[in-house]
Amino acid sequence: MLSCRDLAEKASDHIEKKLSFREALSYRLHLFLCGYCRKFVRHLKTTIEFGQRLPEPEPLSDEEAEKIAAQTFEKSDQE
Numbered sequence: 001m002l003s004c005r006d007l008a009e010k011a012s013d014h015i016e017k018k019l020s021f022r023e024a025l026s027y028r029l030h031l032f033l034c035g036y037c038r039k040f041v042r043h044l045k046t047t048i049e050f051g052q053r054l055p056e057p058e059p060l061s062d063e064e065a066e067k068i069a070a071q072t073f074e075k076s077d078q079e
């Protein structure tokens, strides 16, 4: 039987489906018996899914990077 701490350590592996069959089984058994960990896992899943939905920041094009660099140097000249 897993402890709550064991479960917390395995939770993200379970969500990413990295657990072996045996591990997944004891994980599920613990969740079945433990309301606290059910809550924890639900919260964790929400957090992970939210993170995945955030778009990747667009890399700057050379043109944009030059513009920003030019502005930065202009400012430092004025100071």
Ligand SMILES: [Zn+2]
Residues within 6 Å of the ligand: 003, 004, 007, 030, 034, 036, 037
């Ligand atoms: Zn628990």
